[in-house]
Amino acid sequence: MASTVIPANQTLAPTPKLNYLNNGHTLKSWLLTTDHKRIALLYLISVTVFFFLGGFFAMLIRLELLTPQGDLMQADTYNKVFTMHGMIMVFFFLIPVVPAVLGNFLVPLMIGAKDLAFPRINLLSWYLYITAGTLFLHCMLTGGVDTGWTFYTPYSTVGSNTNVIEAGLAVFIAGFSSIFTGLNFIVTIHRMRAPGLTWDRLPLFIWANYATSLIMILGTPVIAITVVLVAVERLFHLGIFDPRLGGDPLLFQHLFWFYSHPAVYIMILPSMGVISELIACFARKRIFGYKFVALSSLAIAVFGFLVWAHHMFVAGISLYAAMIFSFLSFSVGVPSAVKVFNWTATLYKSSISYATPMLYAFGFIGLFTIGGLTGLMLATIGIDVHVTDTYFVVAHFHYVMVGGVLMGYLGGLHFWWPKISGRMYPESWAKLSALLVFVGFNLTFFPQFILGYVGMPRRYWQYPPEFQVLNVLSTAGSSVLAVGYLLPMIYLLWSLKYGPIAEANPWGAAGLEWQTTSPPPTFNFDETPVVTWEAYNYDEIPAPKQLEAPGAR
Amino acid sequence: MSEHEEHTSHSQAFYLAIGIGLLVLTATTVGAAFVNLGPFNPIIALLIATIKATLVVLFFMHVKGASEKLTGAVVVSGFFFLAILLSLSLADYLTRSWR
Numbered sequence: 001m002a003s004t005v006i007p008a009n010q011t012l013a014p015t016p017k018l019n020y021l022n023n024g025h026t027l028k029s030w031l032l033t034t035d036h037k038r039i040a041l042l043y044l045i046s047v048t049v050f051f052f053l054g055g056f057f058a059m060l061i062r063l064e065l066l067t068p069q070g071d072l073m074q075a076d077t078y079n080k081v082f083t084m085h086g087m088i089m090v091f092f093f094l095i096p097v098v099p100a101v102l103g104n105f106l107v108p109l110m111i112g113a114k115d116l117a118f119p120r121i122n123l124l125s126w127y128l129y130i131t132a133g134t135l136f137l138h139c140m141l142t143g144g145v146d147t148g149w150t151f152y153t154p155y156s157t158v159g160s161n162t163n164v165i166e167a168g169l170a171v172f173i174a175g176f177s178s179i180f181t182g183l184n185f186i187v188t189i190h191r192m193r194a195p196g197l198t199w200d201r202l203p204l205f206i207w208a209n210y211a212t213s214l215i216m217i218l219g220t221p222v223i224a225i226t227v228v229l230v231a232v233e234r235l236f237h238l239g240i241f242d243p244r245l246g247g248d249p250l251l252f253q254h255l256f257w258f259y260s261h262p263a264v265y266i267m268i269l270p271s272m273g274v275i276s277e278l279i280a281c282f283a284r285k286r287i288f289g290y291k292f293v294a295l296s297s298l299a300i301a302v303f304g305f306l307v308w309a310h311h312m313f314v315a316g317i318s319l320y321a322a323m324i325f326s327f328l329s330f331s332v333g334v335p336s337a338v339k340v341f342n343w344t345a346t347l348y349k350s351s352i353s354y355a356t357p358m359l360y361a362f363g364f365i366g367l368f369t370i371g372g373l374t375g376l377m378l379a380t381i382g383i384d385v386h387v388t389d390t391y392f393v394v395a396h397f398h399y400v401m402v403g404g405v406l407m408g409y410l411g412g413l414h415f416w417w418p419k420i421s422g423r424m425y426p427e428s429w430a431k432l433s434a435l436l437v438f439v440g441f442n443l444t445f446f447p448q449f450i451l452g453y454v455g456m457p458r459r460y461w462q463y464p465p466e467f468q469v470l471n472v473l474s475t476a477g478s479s480v481l482a483v484g485y486l487l488p489m490i491y492l493l494w495s496l497k498y499g500p501i502a503e504a505n506p507w508g509a510a511g512l513e514w515q516t517t518s519p520p521p522t523f524n525f526d527e528t529p530v531v532t533w534e535a536y537n538y539d540e541i542p543a544p545k546q547l548e549a550p551g552a553r
Numbered sequence: 554m555s556e557h558e559e560h561t562s563h564s565q566a567f568y569l570a571i572g573i574g575l576l577v578l579t580a581t582t583v584g585a586a587f588v589n590l591g592p593f594n595p596i597i598a599l600l601i602a603t604i605k606a607t608l609v610v611l612f613f614m615h616v617k618g619a620s621e622k623l624t625g626a627v628v629v630s631g632f633f634f635l636a637i638l639l640s641l642s643l644a645d646y647l648t649r650s651w652r
Contacts, residue, residue, distance in 0.1 A: 190623060218634045254642045305637055309645060321645035 112194025208273025271408025360411030367403025392452025443477025
């Protein structure tokens, strides 16, 4: 084993053991680390910065829509604000958040490995992310973009006079960061599993990240090529998407959504993996239908590539193609429903404890189900024609991406926080914030379903006065949601110093990551574990005291 | 299985030859673009591009002679997804004029 660095200051209270956090305190030891856990923390800090930046733009949007008049900003500014919100949240937060933070931290730990297969490529992926993020910030500060996060042509190639190419380049670079993460996960999961950890014993979080990595590797190059084509057409006037030059604007939408629809699954699949872990632990039961849940992740990854043109039903594609894509879009509902029903079946007659991560898991199931079912409505061509480009669509995808992905992420962050930081978070504050997030989220986005259904189009800075009541509700909800998101940042930072010291396995959870110390040593395990049991063997693990909550049965 | 085959590595001169071949094919593509062949222009350009991509995949990416099943699986799934992109896009383009 490689030699470890001796901590610089040993005057502190005696640390029981050298771990990845106290193994080197210099800035260099962080910025040049190849430890997957430290890189996960670098990602945690950077995605959090982008999350609050994207959230700031979201608040600007909600403030503008508080009144029917365009009184806070001009139409052009509003276009830029919602574009910034979308691009930041999609490319710099939602896509990397769970794989690059929780996945990076947990994949090697969960499979009993010392690190990822390519630790330096892992660090490179973070640097690419930071390069892309910096470029995007520069683009934002020098005027921003107003194309919407979707870069639709011909507006992005011949219409917009904003920094489209720079934003496209940022997305291109961020894409490579995500390809590197996916590559690393696939090789690691194939090659570095501990002895005895066969595929049918893998935690479902690993299956979910494996499926996600497949999409990252197969889909991301297509978006990279697409933004390059936009740049080429903008710069050299080559006829690719512009019909006057012999191009086809719908070609852009085909290429863009070939990646960007599966990208939704890049966001949601890892969160689904988190939820499987949470439900098994806090219901103290093996996940019902383990194999179906595992394979449904792969099914979602494959089916997700067959549905993209449901974003284009009103764009002028052939009616016959629309019917095919409508049918295929329904098929994605099957593996998604397999997961939801199996989680629910796991809860049946189980011993549930209502710790904070479990509250988020419940939130996920409810909100994702609403998001998924409204997705089926949108896959129906007749309804889609009625509500395309209205707030109904906005509400639908926020239920999936915010109600789904963020709930999973926050649930996972709380669940593994003792492992990451070695400290416990304050439970009552955490429960309060989980409640605020749930209430604030529904108050923000449920009115938008109604607004969209009665015809309020998205991406306008003004609206008829009869829509105001629902918009005020939505803005009020977004303030509650903002508090719900700020609270965890405050108390998790607080817990780093003042939280009670966490045991190795405070939840009595199954999984190899709980068999090492909290926080883990640099190379994760003192001895490579040998696995002789099935995943989620909760009937063999005693529940810790705090989980035996009253009313649990 | 992986019997430590260390790829079937070729000499430097071999890779240089492949690299020069790719450059020649690029020049051919550019040259062909200046000849008006009507509908055959894109066909020729795509044909040359396919040959170049095949060379890169087989030799520079060490797919030829790779002993790993996984390598094969990655290549096949890459082409499978390309086929999805093309076929489902064509499902739109080829049926747009149907009424």
